Amino acid sequence: MIRFFEFAGRPFIAIVEECGRIMLLLFSAIVWMFRPPFRFRVILKQMEFVGVNSLTVVLITGAFTGMVFALQSYHGFRMFGGESLVGATVALGMTRELGPVFTALMVTGRAGSAMAAELGTMRVTEQIDALSTMSVNPIQFLIVPRIIAGIVMLPVLTIISDFIGIVGGYFVGVKLLKINSGIFMSRITELVEFEDIYNGLAKAVCFGLIFTLIGCYKGFYTSGGAEGVGRATTESVVFSSVTILISDYFLTSVMF
């Protein structure tokens, strides 16, 4: 009987412990964020890796998301003659949901996994321990720049994705489906509020924190050699993506 409860309790405790470790890592990262020395060079390097190098993939996903969204909503709106609303639907959808979430998912797959793999390899080859021996705090040197880069760059990527998605929607709606361009644009400016863009960017900041934190956590606490690194990478991507989608629901319900 006791064994049964132990069997049920063990995974639950494991989950709680893991959440606790992530939170502790976050707190120490925040503390180290405000202590000198500030390594701008390292932060810039991470910004380039997370932001600039993700540009292509974000542009492609953004553009095609906007395009397919315009195509699908056109078929729906045509049923009651509301084609003029396609532009506003695409713009609202991109700024509020699709822009932040798709960008976060793509960047998680590209940069989050790389973070987990890089830190995991450093852990199993004992480079992190070597840093500690040289009295360089590994959290400050490795994790803080990545988290800052995620928080700063994801909103930038998101606004680019929003924009390119609306441009894609404009291309499909106006050029291919022959919706009047004036009506298309005026509906967007009429129905999209500044709040929509702003809240989308606020979401992106949260997602930036989530994927870098989980990627770093999985990599930082890797054990078990090369196999462990592989496992950490996979887990970080799955865990980040799921957390992003779940937190998206709650962020939306709080914001809008």
Next chain:
Amino acid sequence: MSKISLEAKVGVFVVVGIVILGYMSMKVGKFNFGKARGYEVKVYFDSVSGLVKDAPVEIAGVEIGKVSKIFLENGKALVALMINPGIKITKDIKATMRTRGILGDKYVELIPGSPYAPLIKSGERIIHTEPTTDMDTLMNVIGDVAKNINNLTSSLANVFAGEKGEASLRSTMESMQEMAETLNRTVQKNNEDITKTIANFSDFSEILKEMGDANSDDIRNIVANASRASEKLEDLIAGIKDIAAKINNGEGSIGKLINEDEAVDNLTGALASLDKIADKINRGEGTLGKLVNDDETVENLNSSLAGINDYIQKQETFKTYLDYRGEYLFDSEDIKSYLTLRIQPREDKYYLLQIVDDPQGKESITDTTRTITGQSTTLERKVETDKDALKFSAQIAKRYYNLGLRGGLFESTGGFGLDYYFLNDSLTLSLEAFDFDSDRNAHLKFKADYTPFKHIYISSGFDDFISDEGKESFFIGAGIKFLDEDIKTLLSNIPIPKD
């Protein structure tokens, strides 16, 4: 192609993002910046069912403002309308609610009255409203109509339904049939006579026609003249009769004039003095005469009235803020103080004067060039730091939507700054760049100000963060800011340049 540096890559990327954000927020820019611009008027409606906050207010289909507040007062809906600045509406304007589109969006339509009526002022109420003809009232009317038709048909049914009704209907029909039969018989009997009569008539009318054709114009003239003459004659006779009666009774001015001598004297006197006055005015004598004859006087009066109006309006929008802030610099463990006077003639621009007490002091650099024996020159650089010297800032600032641009003197050196306002202006992100010098990196400062209360704000940021002299420092600070009415009055007595 030379390799692009890491900084440049990230910098370009971030700038592109900010530009897109700026462009998009300009495009959708319908938000208010802090204090709403324009002025507010109120209007009572019996029902505002379906009207929402921020719904448009239109005149002739042009949007001139929006609904800023809807609330209940004395069982009626009180709607506050925020009218855009520059739109003038008169007191006799009429307000009504209209519906647009298949989704039935409600908006407020204003119907202008006379253009000469007095203008409505901020906070006043629009008195005239038109009852709304929305779908509900329309349905009610249609319902009433249907009820009436129902009543009508039921009373008709009462008349004709039943055996009695049927019998009377049948007897009516029968007598009509009888009448038709009789008529038929009569016509058949007198068929010949009737034919003859008709033929005669036809002949007669033909002759008449010929006659008429020949003299048609004359006949028409005669008839018309006769008609006009008789009308006039009638009027004339009536008028004469009336006048004669009145004069006889001494009624009316002419009657009095004829019947009373005194009245005649008075009239003559009055006419004489009127003549004198008119003469004087014509010659431009006296104030009234000048006013009427001298164009310059009138123009002066007009322009001075306009000037007074302008001045009063300027003074109303004119605001002056006093601001003290202190920043605790973590690295030098010292406090940097700022005393700021902000003069804001309009919502979207201000001038800023600032005194800064910098713990690092004011540096003065003296380069001395000495020429020794013709050719060789030596350069001597002397850097003096005066710890007690104050620095001064003087800036002009202009705001576009929620982006502010600043330029001028920053801590006694030239520079510029960018501000981005969030959350109804309670959060401001600022980036300042100044002290450009070829020998060292420019002074860059990033800060975020948050104003949780009306007069008190907190601040945090990074000062001089690309310094190559080790001056970079994280700081936190706080300040107090308030609107100063005294300085405002002082300043507005100094002539303000027109813009």
